[in-house]
Amino acid sequence: MTAEIISGTAIAQELRNQLLSDIKSLANQSIVPGLAVVLVGNNPASRTYVKNKQKACEKLGIESRLVELEEAASEQELLEVIKELNNDKAIDGILVQLPLPPHIDETKVIEAISPEKDVDGFHPINIGRMMTGQACFLPCTPFGIIKMFESIDYSLSGKHVVVIGRSNIVGKPMGQLCLSKNATVTYCHSKTPDLKEFTTQADVVISAVGKTGLITKDHIKEGAVVIDVAMNRDENGKLCGDVLFDEVKEKASYITPVPGGVGPMTITMLLYNTVQSAKAKL
DSSP states (O other): OOOOOOOHHHHHHHHHHHHHHHHHHTTTTOOOOOOEEEEEEEHHHHHHHHHHHHHHHHHOOOEEEEEEOOOOOOHHHHHHHHHHHTTOOOOOOEEEEEEEEOTSSSHHHHHOOOGGGGTTTOOOOHHHHHHOOOOOOOOOHHHHHHHHHHHTTTTOOOOOEEEEOOTTTHHHHHHHHHHHHHHEEEEEOOTOOOOOHHHHTTTTEEEEEEOOOOOOOGSOTTTTTEOOHEEEEEEEEEESSSSSSHHHTTOOSSESSSSSSSSSHHHHHHHHHHHHHTTTTT
């Protein structure tokens, strides 16, 4: 068996084409979706991510506003910026690029964003709504992965999903979204004594750890679906994930590549959430 590759690049493009239609409809009613991105400091990786988000907005016709603060900016200064954006009717989504400098409390910052503009889906109110099955903004990476399952008509109902990683951004919400699709979910992490014991029983393995070569062909059962969320660099500086792609693809039924897998979906779902926020004005 050779796995079918799930191309996040292709799925993301299809979703963006659908968003274009929504954006044109909004424009006919004089509504332009607006996304504000707040960048504190000059972290090169963060700056690259922000640039990619701005480019994506520009292509779709979403108004993108970059608010830059110095590395030494105080927590209060950042909170004041968020307060202004919360009250700005032209802004439908607010994203504060993480990580923040150590002197700023990330939790306090995330909680300061209006849940109605929290297009990252990180606010405790949106997380609570997600847990209880209410309408809300879903965290972009897990939401994108759900869209990937939908694109291949793969039903999670009754399947055993093993999520490796327990971050608030990917791991925890990923498991919850699979649970909401009637999957049986197991979380594994750094304290799990025998990872293979769980992954070899899984119909779906979702790895979001950031450890190159973590998942080999011996970690999965024949025909499993393997989703690689990680973005690592190998010893040659080449971009790769947690999964040893070349060997695992010979055993899996579906697999995501790195790059070109989950990555493109994350920004697309951010744009999707922003457009949904703008549509709420109708």
